[in-house]
Amino acid sequence: MAWLYRIGLLVLVLAGSGCAVPIISERELQVQSDAEFQKMRNQMVESRDARVRGYVQCVSDAILAEVQQPYASLNWEVVVFDDEAVNAFALPGGQIGVFTGLLKVAENQDQLAAVIGHEVAHVTERHSYEQVNRQVTTQAGVYAGAAVLGGGQTTYDLLSMGAQIGITLPYGRGAESEADVVGLRYMAEAGFDPRASVQLWKNMDAKGGASPPEFLSTHPSSGTRISGLIALLPEALDGFNAARAEGKRPDCRR
Numbered sequence: 001m002a003w004l005y006r007i008g009l010l011v012l013v014l015a016g017s018g019c020a021v022p023i024i025s026e027r028e029l030q031v032q033s034d035a036e037f038q039k040m041r042n043q044m045v046e047s048r049d050a051r052v053r054g055y056v057q058c059v060s061d062a063i064l065a066e067v068q069q070p071y072a073s074l075n076w077e078v079v080v081f082d083d084e085a086v087n088a089f090a091l092p093g094g095q096i097g098v099f100t101g102l103l104k105v106a107e108n109q110d111q112l113a114a115v116i117g118h119e120v121a122h123v124t125e126r127h128s129y130e131q132v133n134r135q136v137t138t139q140a141g142v143y144a145g146a147a148v149l150g151g152g153q154t155t156y157d158l159l160s161m162g163a164q165i166g167i168t169l170p171y172g173r174g175a176e177s178e179a180d181v182v183g184l185r186y187m188a189e190a191g192f193d194p195r196a197s198v199q200l201w202k203n204m205d206a207k208g209g210a211s212p213p214e215f216l217s218t219h220p221s222s223g224t225r226i227s228g229l230i231a232l233l234p235e236a237l238d239g240f241n242a243a244r245a246e247g248k249r250p251d252c253r254r
């Protein structure tokens with residue numbers, strides 16, 4: 001009952017301040033993501049291997065060339081972290097992080113493009129933004145209640161909490177499937193062979209491990225993901241062949 005009372009207070013607070021849901025704008029989320037990424041760079045070791053960095057940048061550039069506005073104008077940035085974890089991510093501010101451990105599982109440029117395409121798709125499909133605002137809308141009741149009762153929570157706290165949630169929590173299954181679909185399109189249109197995505201996920205599956213990487217975290221099973229990708233391959237191959245005919249032949253080497 002206390003919770004219902006607080007939600008009631010929230011409605012009053014929001015109505016009184018003229019504040020509309022969603023609370024966190026895309027721009028605000030990008031600013032938060034810049035700060036979070038800076039923290040990560042301070043805490044983690046970046047690869048000093050120019051060839052590896054050049055390789056990841058090359059694949060990322062080819063994928064990013066297929067991204068539409070307004071995301072094409074985002075300040076995209078690619079960083080390779082020297083870390084054995086099999087992982088990669090992309091933040092709403094346009095920061096792409098690839099861990100060197102991933103490069104042992106993604107065996108070639110096409111498989112790496114499958115991962116980067118998927119991560120970039122999370123950004124362009126605004127998955128963090130949707131997730132943050134879902135969470136904030138739910139949690140705001142508690143915060144607003146606290147504020148009214150003298151807790152002193154501010155918009156900044158909400159923003160900070162939202163960014164944390166958007167960056168650290170796994171996406172839902174719907175978002176994962178969407179990132180697979182859009183990511184496959186990006187890689188194919190960039191001239192990477194979309195069939196490599198199937199092998200990539202098989203490699204991931206074989207790798208397994210106690211803490212699955214972001215892109216495996218919330219999917220029902222890799223089998224379901226792989227059959228989903230196979231169903232999308234005919235269309236992706238059309239895009240791939242068209243890209244090749246246009247002369248898009250990425251040649252990224254490590």
Ligand SMILES: [Zn+2]
Nearest residue numbers: 176179214215
């Ligand atoms: Zn994902």
